[in-house]
Amino acid sequence: MANYYDDNKDIEFYLNNYDLSELVSLYENNYEEVKKYDFAPENYNDAMENYKLSLNILGKIAGDIIAENADSVDEEGAKFENGEVTYAKGTRINLDMLKKAGLNGVTLPREYFGLNFPTLIYVMMIEIVSRADGSLMNLFGLQDIGETINDFGSEEQKKKYCSAFAKGEATGAMILTEPDAGSDLQSVRTKAVWDEKESCFRLYGVKRFITNGNADISLVLARSEEGTTDARGLSMFVIERDETVQIRRIEDKLGIHGSPTCEIEFHGTKAELVGKRGYGLIKYVMTLMNGARIGVSAQALGIAEEAYREAYAYAEEREQFGKSIINFPMVRRMLDDMKMELDAMRALLYNTTIAVDYKKIYEKKYEATGDKSIRKLYQYYNKLAGFLTPLSKFYLTEVGNKICYDALQIHGGTGYMRDFKIQRLYRDIRITNIYEGTTQLQVVAAIGFITSGLYFKFMEEAIEKTELGLVEHINKTKDLLNELKALVELLKKEENHTKKEYYESDLVEIAAIITIAIFMLQNAKYSEEKVQIAERYIHERFPKAKYLIDRIKS
Ligand SMILES: Cc1cc2nc3c(=O)[nH]c(=O)nc-3n(C[C@H](O)[C@H](O)[C@H](O)COP(=O)(O)OP(=O)(O)OC[C@H]3O[C@@H](n4cnc5c(N)ncnc54)[C@H](O)[C@@H]3O)c2cc1C
Structure with a gap:
């Protein structure tokens, strides 16, 4: 009997120690929700218990069922026959269990049968699911589609689609990438043509690398403004799968075998506009992708957590030169580094997610009230989350990969063999720093905050809020921040743009x-x-930061 929530006190740490009362109260509309829905929490303690209960249920499903199915899912993989995709048997069982446990629509409002949980709890859930099976997260995490419809769709669209997602009656996909439009999504060519006769848009074009492209309901990025070639000509559409959506093939991948990756053709697919024309990439896809970036960061964290545990157990058990290999300082060091980085990853991701939660909730409150003081709060958190999100994806997916690399190293030759779980984790995590924007694209998204100086403002404020117990370390952090600030100023004087981008x-x-x-x-x-x-x-990471500063200066 395993429980992937209960056996990891580092997740619960955030729920037990962080004061989330303001955030939860905002989510629960000052606990007014309970007047409409008798199952809604009555107060903060009630809400926290509810979150923990759901995490506990998921932890058990993850430990006892999803993790047990993971090897067979990897072995069998999703299949493609006669134009149709089928999930591996284990994936079907897992999805059914999640549906029965009512764990779909985690962040959707109760009005549409969702749980109305903060994103923080959802991200913890993604970590837990990914630890058990990285590939299942791709299907579980597609709940984000429902959230985007909830944010930008019409009332009718929300009622129809959000409810279907929350009840687990529909699967979703996010259809953006094309053969010639990967990182550069403004090059999307799929056309949305207005059909006068039927008064609807119709889609024509080819999309590739689409996770769960066989979904019932999908969001599609397409060019609605004829003659345009940039982002302003792109709009977002919702489609329901029918015979005009043809799946050409699914990819044969290195990892995440349980998650089908499809190439799709649209042959006049009926499509409904979501939100306003021309805002598809600029606003809606960016919001959708930012949500997914947090999800992928949690996916990397979950897989890395499992890799650490596997490596630790193996290091204790395996003997060489008459003793367990964990007793060799070089092996111990790798394990200690992994543990430290997992803590670092969680600190970054969960603080990022809290900023995302405040951003979301203040945005909704501002839209509802027009209150200028709320607008200020929204703008603050929008920027903070806008910076921390790519920073998290940059860090967690790169470091997660390193953890899996070292975890396999600790297994020696055994780690290279299919019989051991570590090779699956190593393969599965590899995608996390590629999709939802590669690491390089996260740098592109984050760098402006650093060069504009906004990053330094955020960090100076955060240091102010840090209790003065560890003065020496706080001073070291301030010094490093100042060194980075001076370096950024120095680089501003550099006229060679290529040289600047290089660093x-x-x-x-x-x-x-x-x-x-x-x-x-x-x-x-x-x-x-x-x-x-x-x-x-x-002690371990500041010397590296200082080395990077010196290298750029030299
Ligand atoms: C398994 C899998 C699942 C996926 N699921 C989905 C999905 O569900 N929906 C969807 O729409 N897409 C999906 N994708 C697509 C994915 O998001 C893209 O593969 C990714 O964004 C990178 O695009 P690309 O593969 O075309 O690489 P390219 O854009 O060609 O990039 C190649 C290299 O060039 C670098 N590069 C590109 N531009 C820059 C730049 N400006 N500065 C610095 N470096 C740069 C990249 O970092 C990368 O290293 C999936 C992909 C995979 C492999």
Whole structure:
């Protein structure tokens, strides 16, 4: 009997120690929701218990069922025959269990049969599911489609589609990428043509690399404005799968075998506009992708957590030179680094998600009230989340890959064999720094916040909020932040743009290290263990940041 929530106190740490009362109250509309829905929480404690209960249920399903099915899902994979996709048997069982447990529509409002949970809880769920089976997260995580419709769709669309997602009656897909439009989505060519006779749009074109492209309901990015070639000509559409949506093939992939990746042709598919014309990429897809980036970061975290546990268990069991290999300092060091980085990843991701939650809730409140003070809060969190989201994806997916690499190394030759789980984790995590925007595109998204100086404002404020218990470390962090600031000023004087861009990923990496150190120092007030781990992180990672600064300067 395994429980992937209960056996990981590092997840619960955030629920037990962070004061989420303001956030939860905003989500629950000051606990007015209970007047409409008798199952809604009556107060903060009630809400927290509810979240923990759901995480516990998911933890059990993940540990006892999803994890048990993961190897067979990887072996069997999704299949494609006669134009139709079928999931592996284990995937079907897993999805059915999640549906029965009522774990669809986690963040959707109760009005549409959702759970109305903050994104923080949803992200914890993604971590738990991914630890059990990285490929299942791709299907579980497509709940984001429902959320995008809830954010930008018409009342009718919300009623129809959000309810279907929340009840687990429909599957979703996010259809953006084309053969010639990957990172550069403004090159999308799929056409949306207005059909006068039927008074609807119709889609024509080819899309590739689409996760779950066989879905019942999909969001599609297509060119609605004839003659345009940039982002302003793109709109977002919702479609229901019919015979005009033809799946050409599914990809034969390195990992996440349970998740079908489809190439699709649209032959006049009936499509409904979501939101306003011309806002498809600029607004809606960016929101959808930012949500998915948080999800993929959690996917990397879950897979890396499992890799660490596998490596630890193997290192204790395997003996060489007359002792367990865990007793060799080089092996121990790899394990200690993994543990430290998992803590760092969680500190960054969960703080990012809290910022995302505030952004979402203040945006809705501002739209409903027009209150200018709420608008200010929304604008603040919009920027903070806008920076932290690509930073999280940049850091978690790269470091998650490194953790899986080292975890396989600890297994020696055994790790290279199909019989052991670690090779699956190593293959599955590889995609996380590619899809939903590659690592390089996360740098492109984050760098503006650093060069504009906004990043430094956020961090200075965050340091102010950090309790002064660990003065020496706080001062070290301030010093490093100032060094980065001086470097950014120096680079501004550089006229060679190519040279500047060359170092952007280093700047983002340094910024990530500082951000994480601050969050870890904030966590340190809650336990001695967190003090030690923050100290270790600063001791291990600041020299690297300083080295990067010196290298750029030289
Ligand atoms: C398994 C899988 C599932 C997927 N699921 C979906 C899905 O559900 N829906 C969907 O729409 N798409 C999906 N994708 C597509 C995915 O999002 C793209 O593959 C990804 O965005 C990269 O695009 P690309 O493959 O065309 O690479 P390219 O854009 O060709 O990039 C190639 C390389 O060039 C680099 N590069 C490109 N532009 C820049 C730049 N400006 N600066 C620096 N470096 C740059 C990239 O970082 C990368 O290293 C999926 C892909 C895979 C493999």
